[in-house]
Amino acid sequence: MDQAVMTGGFSDPSIQSAWGFRAAMNAMARPGDILAVQGAQAPAPVSVAAAVLMLVLCDPETPVWLAPSHDSDALRRWIAFHTGAPVVAARGEAAFALGTWDSLVPLRDYRIGTPEYPDRSATLIVEMDELRAEGAVLTGPGIKQAAGLNLPDAAAFRANRGLYPLGLDFFLTCGDRLAALPRSTHVTTPAEVS
Amino acid sequence: MSDYNFAYLDEQTKRMIRRAILKALAVPGYQVPFASREMPMPYGWGTGGVQVSAACLVPEDRLKVIDQGADDTTNAVSIRRFFEKTAGVATTGRTSEATLIQTRHRIPEEPLTRDQILVYQVPIPEPLRFLEPRETETRKMHALEEYGLVHVKLYEDIARHGQIATSYAYPVKVEGRYVMDPSPIPKFDNPKLESEAIQLFGAGREQRIHALPPHCKVVSLDFEDHPFEASKADHDCDLCGSGTSYLDEVIVDDAGGRMFVCSDTDYCETRRGAGHRGRLAATGQEDAA
Numbered sequence: 212m213d214q215a216v217m218t219g220g221f222s223d224p225s226i227q228s229a230w231g232f233r234a235a236m237n238a239m240a241r242p243g244d245i246l247a248v249q250g251a252q253a254p255a256p257v258s259v260a261a262a263v264l265m266l267v268l269c270d271p272e273t274p275v276w277l278a279p280s281h282d283s284d285a286l287r288r289w290i291a292f293h294t295g296a297p298v299v300a301a302r303g304e305a306a307f308a309l310g311t312w313d314s315l316v317p318l319r320d321y322r323i324g325t326p327e328y329p330d331r332s333a334t335l336i337v338e339m340d341e342l343r344a345e346g347a348v349l350t351g352p353g354i355k356q357a358a359g360l361n362l363p364d365a366a367a368f369r370a371n372r373g374l375y376p377l378g379l380d381f382f383l384t385c386g387d388r389l390a391a392l393p394r395s396t397h398v399t400t401p402a403e404v405s
Numbered sequence: 406m407s408d409y410n411f412a413y414l415d416e417q418t419k420r421m422i423r424r425a426i427l428k429a430l431a432v433p434g435y436q437v438p439f440a441s442r443e444m445p446m447p448y449g450w451g452t453g454g455v456q457v458s459a460a461c462l463v464p465e466d467r468l469k470v471i472d473q474g475a476d477d478t479t480n481a482v483s484i485r486r487f488f489e490k491t492a493g494v495a496t497t498g499r500t501s502e503a504t505l506i507q508t509r510h511r512i513p514e515e516p517l518t519r520d521q522i523l524v525y526q527v528p529i530p531e532p533l534r535f536l537e538p539r540e541t542e543t544r545k546m547h548a549l550e551e552y553g554l555v556h557v558k559l560y561e562d563i564a565r566h567g568q569i570a571t572s573y574a575y576p577v578k579v580e581g582r583y584v585m586d587p588s589p590i591p592k593f594d595n596p597k598l599e600s601e602a603i604q605l606f607g608a609g610r611e612q613r614i615h616a617l618p619p620h621c622k623v624v625s626l627d628f629e630d631h632p633f634e635a636s637k638a639d640h641d642c643d644l645c646g647s648g649t650s651y652l653d654e655v656i657v658d659d660a661g662g663r664m665f666v667c668s669d670t671d672y673c674e675t676r677r678g679a680g681h682r683g684r685l686a687a688t689g690q691e692d693a694a
Contacts, residue, residue, distance in 0.1 A: 225411035229463045232423045236461065239430045240603045240618040241519075268427075270420050326548035330428035330437045352433050352580055353618035376582055380431045393431035395580065395618075 216288045219252035221266055231267040238382070238391035243349045243358025245342055245390045254285035260384035261309060261336050269296040269307055276302050278310020309336045312363035323377040334380045337363065342385035351396045360390060368398040412459040413491040418442055422460040426605060429616035434579030436530050436613040444609065451484055451509060452609030454526035458507050461522060462488065467495045469503035474511040474668035500671050512594040514650050514672040517602035519619060525588045527608035530615060532576045532586035552584045555626060563631055572636070578624045585615060593637045593651045598623040640665040645676035646683040
């Protein structure tokens with residue numbers, strides 16, 4: 212096994228996981244907030260933020276689906292070594308999915324939970340070219356009045372909200388920064404608001 | 406400190422709890438099942454709250470633990486010591502100084518900020534449990550948004566007592582979807598459920614976690630002709646004189662004498678420190694002088 216696979220994990224897993232989770236939780240609780248994380252480095256093209264999320268949240272109990280944009284032998288081995296999470300072949304088996312937006316869609320194939328257990332749904336980690344607090348307008352739980360976020364496709368997130376309380380939850384990552392968009396968030400475009 | 410993993414729980418357990426917390430935040434008011442662990446304290450002493458706190462703590466946190474508003478009762482002291490020992494975090498009694506507050510049955514009087522997290526210890530998370538004992542049925546009722554029974558319960562209160570007599574664990578509807586039991590906080594605290602802070606609810610024995618993100622819409626159930634009322638004892642605090650805080654009634658002698666004091670000890674002490682005095686605080690004033 213080459214050296215690159217074994218590097219890039221947390222040097223102090225217990226503490227760094229706690230910091231990473233705190234950022235992830237604050238992001239999920241306040242959709243649109245952009246937070247910085249550090250401490251993990253997975254094989255390219257995985258961002259630091261996505262690598263941190265994988266280390267904080269994935270383990271042998273969470274099947275991971277890698278979108279074509281990110282699927283590589285090196286990443287599969289990195290995930291196996293650092294998290295033990297099984298990499299699955301189909302979107303529908305995944306608890307977590309990682310990739311760029313274009314290669315993660317279509318969303319209809321992921322698990323959205325059941326009416327009795329809406330928590331049994333997938334969380335998607337969407338790698339972005341940039342992350343800005345402007346663009347689509349977010350309202351709903353966790354947001355005081357309105358927040359902005361440059362979403363890849365507002366309509367898809369609105370359709371996801373239409374499934375509530377079922378649906379997918381998203382982390383958006385770029386470099387060492389992350390934001391989140393839970394299924395509870397209402398998404399509109401600026402034109403519709405004005 | 407070196408004898409324990411940070412915050413006591415092993416990493417895999419914390420990951421499992423953390424995933425549950427994220428799903429709970431994504432579906433406010435829905436109870437997410439989690440594999441609750443045995444903790445070095447009995448069920449009913451806050452094992453759910455302790456596990457949620459352990460999953461959230463970072464070394465920089467300043468922890469406050471309250472039991473019915475008080476920082477100095479057995480439950481609060483032992484949980485504070487537990488995290489001092491296993492996580493090495495600083496602790497405080499001051500609401501304003503704390504970054505993570507674990508609570509049993511109260512929300513602090515002082516409004517919480519966006520830099521704070523409130524973790525509740527929850528005995529029975531299911532608001533429908535005493536109306537329908539079967540988990541399979543209550544789960545279906547939540548799925549179908551079938552909450553008529555809760556209103557019947559509140560109506561029976563009115564039929565029997567002339568008013569809604571439910572005074573704690575008062576059911577709320579979250580974001581117009583899930584009916585949630587806000588743990589047995591007095592209904593006086595219900596309006597404070599709409600907060601700047603993240604609120605997490607952990608039920609250890611019942612193995613459920615639910616959550617309220619900040620600025621989440623939380624409506625106490627009521628009727629048009631019997632609107633919800635955040636009631637408290639009709640007195641001022643006898644120590645600090647506050648007319649707006651939630652009060653405990655304390656029997657002080659064998660002749661029926663009693664006094665009313667703030668349930669939130671930090672709030673009461675802070676007010677007394679600022680010079681406020683209640684009806685029976687004269688002796689305290691002499692001590693201070």
